[in-house]
Amino acid sequence: MITMKKPTSAANRYVFQHLLKYMPVLAFLLLSELVASAQAVRLIAHRGGVVDSTYTENSLPALMQAAKEGYAMIETDVRVTKDGQLIANHDADFKRFYGLDKRVVDMEWSDVKKLKSTLDGGSPVLLEDVFRFCREHQMGVMLDNKIRGMDVKLFEKLIALVEKYQLRESALMIGTDESTDFFTGKIRLSCSRKQLEENMQKTGYKSENYFFFERPANLSVGDVKWAKSLGIVTIAAINTYHYRDSKDALSDAREDCKRMLGFGVTTFQIDSEYRKFLVN
DSSP states (O other): OOOOOOOOSHHHHHHHHHHHHHHHHHHHHHHHHHHHHHSOOEEEETTTSOOSSSSOTTOHHHHHHHHHTTOSEEEEEEEEOTTSOEEEOSSSEEHHHHOEEEEGGGSOHHHHTTOOOTTTSOOOEEHHHHHHHHHHTTOEEEEEEOOOSOOHHHHHHHHHHHHHTTOTTTOEEEOOTTTHHHHTTTSEEEEOHHHHHHHTTSTTOOGGGEEEEEOGGGOOHHHHHHHHHTTOOEEEEEOGGGGTTOSSHHHHHHHHHHHHHHHTOOEEEEOGGGGGGTOO
16 A cells, blocks of 8 residues: 655645645546546448548448458448449549549449549449448448438338348448438437437337437537437547548547547547547
8 A cells, every 4th residue: 555645844735735636636537548548449431441542432442441450330321323223422423533423313323333433443332232341341331321302112122231231230320301210210320419319209219229429529528428328329420521621630630539538439430541549
């Protein structure tokens, strides 16, 4: 046991008394750091894998790199072609990576699959190919539904694909207002705290139907504790878009990651450039 000898001078006594006063706070902060560092962090690769100056978004090479780097899940964007094929593509058109100013919904898959990325020469992929890859590499999926309106047959097809590759139990979805009722209970849906509180007032509410999804700027330690007490998983989004107006995006993202870990958040949807702030 360590004992502390009391100082004799008035000045030293003053310092000693204040040290004792703040020792519990210092101990708590130290413990928080230790707990945060010991927590198992789960990363969700934003926009279909490891996306940087080398890899095209939602491409097989980006998926492969995410698997190599140990990501737990892949976040991918769901769109539909003119002939009803579900594909993985963030933008509404193919201009940014494929140099073609045509919308996904205006092209058939037979033409889409011939496109070549100006970045790495890769081609767009079917959503089923993403699911197959995730199943083979034991990764989960987070789906960002970019399909407008409410198409029951199409969404039933989507759920059937998720089930085919045995991904539904852990699957997550960032949904749309139009499709929320259809997907509730079929796949876990993203919600803000306000949306969660509204859903709790509805008949048949179940916490396992939702997850708490927010950017760090909108998350407090109280929010995280509130969600945890209700059995709701919190996922923080650390995405480049959120730092578009930042003078030092890397520094701000680093601080957000540190703060979220301190709050007890362990699951992050993240752009690959920020991975280093969460994983050694």
